[in-house]
Amino acid sequence: MKEHLNFESLKRLSLTLRWLSPLAFFLTSHLLAGQVDSARASEYTITKRLLSIENGLASHEVFCGLQDSSGFLWFGTRNGLNRYDGQHSLLFTRQRDRLQENKVVQLAKDDANRFFILYGSSGFQLIANGKVDIMDATTQRIQTLTAAFPNLPFKEKDVYWVANDGTGEVSILTVSPFRYWKYSSKTGFRLRFEMKDWKANGMEYDYRVSGPNCTFTAGKALLKLNNQEIQYLVTDNGVTAFRQHNVLRSLPIGFTHKNELLLTYNTAENPDNFAIDKLSKHGKLETIADPSEYNLGPVKSRYWFQVASGGDATAFYIPTDALFIWNKNAFLRVVDRSELKGFENLFVYQLFPDSLGNIWVCTSLGVIQVKLNKNRFKPYFSGSQQNIQPNSQARGIYADRAGNVAANIWSHTFTQQANKMRALQHQEIHYSLVKHRSALYSGGYTLFRYDIETNKAKPYPAGLGSEIWSMFSLNDSLLLMGRTEGFSIFNSNTKRFDSLPTRNTPGANAKFVYRFFRDNDGMLWAVAENGLYKFQTISESRKPTADNSNWSIAKLQSPFLNTLSLLDAYRDRDGIFWLATNGEGLFRWDLKANTSRQFNITAGLPSDVLYRIEPDEFGNLWISSDYGLIRFNRKTFQVSTYTTADGISHNEFNRTSSFKADDGRLFFGGLNGVNAFNPSDFRTDSSTLDVPFRIISFSQFIGSKNTLVNKTAELLKTRKITLAPSDKFLTVDFQLLDFTKNEGHRYAYKIDGFDGDWNYINENSIRISGLPHGQFTLRIKAQNREGAWNRMELSIPITVLKPVYLQWWFILLILVLFTMGVFLIIRLRLKQLAWEKRKLEEIVNERTMQLKQSVSEQSALLMEKDVLMKEIHHRVKNNLQVISGLLELQSKTLTDDTARTALQEGRNRVRSIALIHQNLYQLENLSTINLKQFIGDLCRQVKSxxxxxxxxxxxxxxxxxxxxxxxxxxxxxxxxxxxxxxxxxxxxxxxxxxxxxxxxxxxxxxxxxxxxxxxxxxxxxxxxxxxxxxxxxxxxxxxxxxxxxxxxxxxxxxxxxxxxxxxxxxxxxx
Known part of the structure; x- marks a missing residue:
């Protein structure tokens, strides 16, 4: 906690800040408005950013804060209570959420994830007003302290401070009388100590502003009313009372590793220089002569305007200088005056740690997020270490066992020997740097021999050609060079250059040769952008020479390799190639089995552009990328990524820029110099990201209401989603609570029972629609900017109810209704059929009578017709017979044989027709004749x-x-x-x-x-x-x-x- 100024000084400062505060808010620096590039202070990397109203906070003034059990951050401001998830702020106010007040001056959390919210009076000072609310952080239900605890052992209006001491219990200070209480959901309220020597009545000092003077940490409490009253140190071992004499201002620093209380103060005799005391086990204050023993050397002999402690860290503030943080192990400058406009008017209220190692400093300008990391990387030749070369991009690197380091930094070659740095300027950019024949050779377009002792370089212009990206010392005389176009070799004895052609294969010419390396079998390889090249000598001696006819260089033919743009390669002891590519991540390639496996962003890499590979002795590959340095385990494939937050000088690295020293140290060059480290320092690092991953909001379109309904509280309570058939869609918002900038977060979701693969997205929100009925599980996982997938996943069961027409009871009901309907229809139909049958029988009987009568009448008519037809045929036959007789009589009167013959023929024809009519009227069927009978009769008639x-x-x-x-x-x-x-x-x-x-x-x-x-x-x-x-x-x-x-x-x-x-x-x- 924090000690305020004495009462008179506080009044003067209050009046000054009352008119300066708006100006301070307006001048909030843009330098801290977002994530700031890490600052390095010797052994520590400091990452910081400022959160204020631009990030959704209700006010510039943030008085207090804490982290709940779910990982959310809560901030008490002048205008309400904010919940912060790393991207959005959720606001709770008196007007909307029934808080007793909007000015929240202190927060404390119990072991059941409930908050004690202490409100303050209006104005500048943190004056408690005797109002306390209890809020359930999960359900967000709010009650007054009195309503939440009907059997409260003290009055709510007597509470003037609440705090956490790191044990899961809530510390409570009350007045009338002055008492120190502790509370947990398991033990309830218990009286820890009563400050009997403090008297509230008639005091000039207002006890309601004294809460911030107290310190609560690691189960210990420093109880302080003012500088004149007795102070109490309450621990598990008892209570120690002490008094400071002749003190103007006394500010608690915190506790040492041995749990000793440290205080800094000034006196009337020396008001501008603070001293440091330590409270002994016997309750006596002892002056510390050498504060550096506790890493507090800069504290002594300076005037400190404010000191605020929380957890294992303490903030020190001087308006004209900087904001510092002491974490027991170091005293670090965190925010310089020049970094934050309005810094001179800053007021530090409180600081607290979160579960991820961040320190949150609550101030009058917002919340400053600070991350302190022990720096295991050693920078060389960065922009902050040298101003000789403005462009501090690194390429070739060399280091020896003596600790000497050399690197090509753009158009300079830098060397570091102990604490001495030197640089040699060139007329061109230099890339490769290699040790050959006890000297360094550096390559640009021209080859140079660099002498470290004299800091001079000798050029060899005969070797002028395309850029020299890589070099390899074959022996004491031969230096192999990889260029933008192909290979060449330099004989350092004869100073002769020769080009080395590849075998005459289409597309075999090497482009941009980035590295040479020997594998475990002694085979020499070259890595070019367009493939891998294998080097062999073909002379009888098998020793390489500068004669290009003695070399055989063949491009490794592989359809797989032909599709890749290589930047580096490494072959391990098992013969496996590891390929770093430009845009496709890392490949594990088994040449013998011709199998490959790809590792990219979805596998946990922070980027798919990988520059260099260096192995360590622990089974890891260290890979530089365009976003961070990667540690990749060759067996487990686990990934760890290190960025500027971990101490490297820049997140983007460079091609051809790495080196492995004989002592195991690794060097990687990037856009801001060289980073060196020992891989053994990282052996205990975990590759697993384990941070809270939470649901932020959940909305469901309710079809029956035809509206979108926020059902976040229901989902957090039931942990499941139920959709009716008419519910068209749902939206789920979630957040990885690592409190970094969200631009780098990636997420993936999968609906088990519906999706076959993961769906990768960059947004922290998904919308789901069109699910069929059934049981599903929505799984969501998160990946941070460094590529690590979080261990915790969200798993939400989803039940999509069957439509009514598919429910078993509905189907059964339909079957019953259908059966009843069929039964009724059959009954009705039977009745109808019976009626119709009777009706039909009546009609049939009636029609039968009619038909019988009609048939009788028709039969009579037919009979009459048959008789008539027979009579007609008979008469026709008779008439034809008469005609035949007449013709016969006529023929007898004729004497002409021809005429008689003609009449006889006519008579025969008439008789034939008459025969037909005779057959017709003799038969029952009057329309046809029996042809066989007719022909027989005709033949007999003609024959006669x-x-x-x-x-x-x-x-x-x-x-x-x-x-x-x-x-x-x-x-x-x-x-x-x-x-x-x-x-x-x-x-x-x-x-x-x-x-x-x-x-x-x-x-x-x-x-x-x-x-x-x-x-x-x-x-x-x-x-x-x-x-x-x-x-x-x-x-x-x-x-x-x-x-x-x-x-x-x-x-x-x-x-x-x-x-x-x-x-x-x-x-x-x-």
Missing amino acids: VFQKQKDVTISIHVPELHLDIDSAVPIGLILNELLSNSFKYAFSNVEIGMIGLEITELDEGRYQLRYSDNGPGLPEDFSLTSAPTLGLQLIKDLSRQIGGKVQYQTLNGAVFTINFTNREVRKTQD
């Missing part, structure tokens, strides 16, 4: 006419076939003509006449008529198409009428073939 001429045998083959009358009449007439012709003309020259008549059914409705006789047939020159006789013309025309065509041939007589169809087929064809 001509029987007297000659005996003729007729062979008939006709199937049982009923043919329509439209087809039967033409068939009858055709047969009449054919039979008549055969009887008249065919059998004159034969003894027995034979006629064959055959009808076959070719297909449905298609038939073939074949008629033949054994007569001489038609003349050879006879043509059916131009037949002059009426009979043949009738045959041809009638055949066409029934869909056929007459074909004739003479085959042992005349043969007529006619293919014809019935009426139905002809209708289809038409």
